[in-house]
Amino acid sequence: MPNSITNRMKNNPLPRLDNSSEIREQLLPYCRLQPGDIWEDKVCGHRVGCIDATDSAAIAELMGIERAALAIHDPPYNVAAFEVKHVSEFVEWCQRWIALTYRMLAQDASLYVWIGADQNNGFQPLPDFMIMMRGQRFSPRSFITMRNQRGYGTQKNWMAVRQELLYYTKGSPSFNVEYTDIPKILKGYYKRVGGKVTENTERSKSETIRASNVWVDIQQVFYRMEENVSGCYAQKPLKSIERIIMASSRPGELVVDFFSHSGTTLLASDGLKRKCFTVDYDPIFAEITIRRLENFRATGRTGWQNGNPFEANLENLEIQENDPDIDQSSEDNSVLIQNPLL
Numbered sequence: 481m482p483n484s485i486t487n488r489m490k491n492n493p494l495p496r497l498d499n500s501s502e503i504r505e506q507l508l509p510y511c512r513l514q515p516g517d518i519w520e521d522k523v524c525g526h527r528v529g530c531i532d533a534t535d536s537a538a539i540a541e542l543m544g545i546e547r548a549a550l551a552i553h554d555p556p557y558n559v560a561a562f563e564v565k566h567v568s569e570f571v572e573w574c575q576r577w578i579a580l581t582y583r584m585l586a587q588d589a590s591l592y593v594w595i596g597a598d599q600n601n602g603f604q605p606l607p608d609f610m611i612m613m614r615g616q617r618f619s620p621r622s623f624i625t626m627r628n629q630r631g632y633g634t635q636k637n638w639m640a641v642r643q644e645l646l647y648y649t650k651g652s653p654s655f656n657v658e659y660t661d662i663p664k665i666l667k668g669y670y671k672r673v674g675g676k677v678t679e680n681t682e683r684s685k686s687e688t689i690r691a692s693n694v695w696v697d698i699q700q701v702f703y704r705m706e707e708n709v710s711g712c713y714a715q716k717p718l719k720s721i722e723r724i725i726m727a728s729s730r731p732g733e734l735v736v737d738f739f740s741h742s743g744t745t746l747l748a749s750d751g752l753k754r755k756c757f758t759v760d761y762d763p764i765f766a767e768i769t770i771r772r773l774e775n776f777r778a779t780g781r782t783g784w785q786n787g788n789p790f791e792a793n794l795e796n797l798e799i800q801e802n803d804p805d806i807d808q809s810s811e812d813n814s815v816l817i818q819n820p821l822l
């Protein structure tokens with residue numbers, strides 16, 4: 481193939497793959513997993529399944545006799561995916577994979593769930609999800625907010641930049657305190673120690689601030705970043721998943737994620753020497769998950785900044801030109817989107 485064509489295709493990002501039916505048809509033959517299939521990584525024993533998160537028999541097969549120390553779930557709570565479902569149906573559906581998760585976790589384990597809060601619809605599904613969780617056997621531990629760099633909103637409302645993350649525990653799992661790269665710039669909290677008046681920076685263990693339940697130091701994924709996986713529309717930043725894994729698991733332990741998408745949890749687990757079992761019911765996202773790990777091992781790259789996971793198969797693909805200045809990848813799936821304000 482002439483270079484110019486190869487380059488054009490290589491630099492041509494994929495559109496979001498959940499609703500591009502023509503491209504889906506062309507990609508499906510390159511996907512190695514059919515519904516129900518499980519791929520096992522020969523290097524570290526990770527598993528990727530093309531499995532529905534609520535299919536208890538298939539999840540049991542994925543897990544075998546192993547139980548996880550940590551579950552990180554990022555369900556598709558955006559309006560487009562659930563426009564025909566009422567919130568109560570969505571929450572009922574969540575209850576099914578939450579109950580399954582409880583059974584697949586070790587006695588002492590942690591659960592993190594990313595969940596949306598639509599300000600145009602009573603901040604749902606967050607409040608009803610929280611109420612549902614009060615009836616489960618998990619203990620609530622923290623309500624984390626990650627601040628997005630890019631916001632959405634109107635001139636008549638506060639710009640929406642939040643992504644909500646709920647942290648629950650089963651039993652008494654360990655928790656490792658983490659520090660950010662943010663320097664401590666505020667002094668104060670004077671206290672007399674050994675007769676001497678000291679201020680907080682003198683007394684503290686670190687020059688930087690502790691990771692709290694408000695995260696302002698994580699860049700959301702956009703198309704110019706190396707970790708971007710084009711075709712994925714709801715990718716979480718690697719740094720956010722790494723933070724969760726480091727806080728709530730130890731090297732060698734098992735991490736599960738029932739909504740894999742771009743495979744962020746698998747990649748973060750691999751880098752931090754945890755084992756990961758993950759599933760996505762869509763064969764294309766299950767394939768992307770496997771390819772992201774393989775690509776990382778082959779090239780050291782965490783995504784495809786100027787390409788896409790199927791570029792080796794692209795010769796036969798017809799992809800429409802995308803505007804390179806339009807972010808194809810990082811839809812904020814936590815709120816209804818109105819005029820983007822950069």
Ligand SMILES: C[S@@+](CC[C@H](N)C(=O)[O-])C[C@H]1O[C@@H](n2cnc3c(N)ncnc32)[C@H](O)[C@@H]1O
Pocket residue numbers: 531532533534554555556557712714715716717738739740741742743744745759760761762765813
């Ligand atoms: C919000 S994305 C997850 C993003 C992921 N955390 C990442 O960083 O790439 C949700 C994913 O869940 C998948 N999904 C939706 N319903 C599912 C189900 N019932 N079982 C398994 N996966 C499902 C979708 O195909 C989509 O890839």
